Amino acid sequence: MLQLKDMCSGYGGGEILHRVSIEVPPNSAVTILGRNGAGKTTALRTIMGLCRCASGSVTLGGKPLDDLTPDARARMGLALVPDDRGVFGSLSVRENLEIAQRKKSRWQIADVYDLFPRLKERQNNAGNALSGGEQQMLAIGRALLTDPQLVLLDEPTEGLAPIVVEQIVEVIKDVRKAGISLLLVEQNLSVCFAVADFHYIMEDGQIVHSAATADFHHRRDLHEKYLGV
Ligand SMILES: Nc1ncnc2c1ncn2[C@@H]1O[C@H](COP(=O)(O)OP(=O)(O)OP(=O)(O)O)[C@@H](O)[C@H]1O
């Protein structure tokens, strides 16, 4: 479905990502793991068209995305849930959702409320009155309203209490069950193993290892070497 081939990108003149190749097959969930500053967010931003891909290619369903704006990529079925969640603090939950709503989408606000009853309960609360977990649900809900085929999730469980992390894991599993593929950036290994089938480890802007969950979850040596856990 999504294919990155030798993707190089960065900010201004500086190259941050060096020949990154990643594949997300249809109906799958894949992670990018790596320490702080490895380039994980830059990879998601480049896929979404927010950073320029200097060389190499990014294709979705075989179609090259290189010349497309972030909006055009969204219309092709990509959605990014950014690491800061991007919730409008002064707007209510409902207003945050209404902004993202699309008439022809398979996902309407009522569907988002079915998936996240908590958001329905809090629909009149301001974005900045939500807990971290609720903000994450709202950010994912907004992404769903754009009718994505593939959601790019940037550290959805960062800074959340363990019980809330478990809730977000269930939410991510539900999104998958709805037939949406995921590319997940995450530093919490147990989250990665709970929701994804295949993992790429990034270090200094390069992919240094990739493996299926079954081959990777017991590899303490790799967890220590690349992730420091
Ligand atoms: N807007 C920017 N301008 C210039 N350099 C940047 C910018 N954003 C990030 N960088 C640099 O790019 C490199 C990769 O950053 P990136 O945010 O992609 O890493 P990350 O793996 O997502 O880290 P974290 O786990 O802390 O979120 C870092 O060296 C960072 O300093």
Ligand SMILES: [Mg+2]
């Ligand atoms: Mg990041």
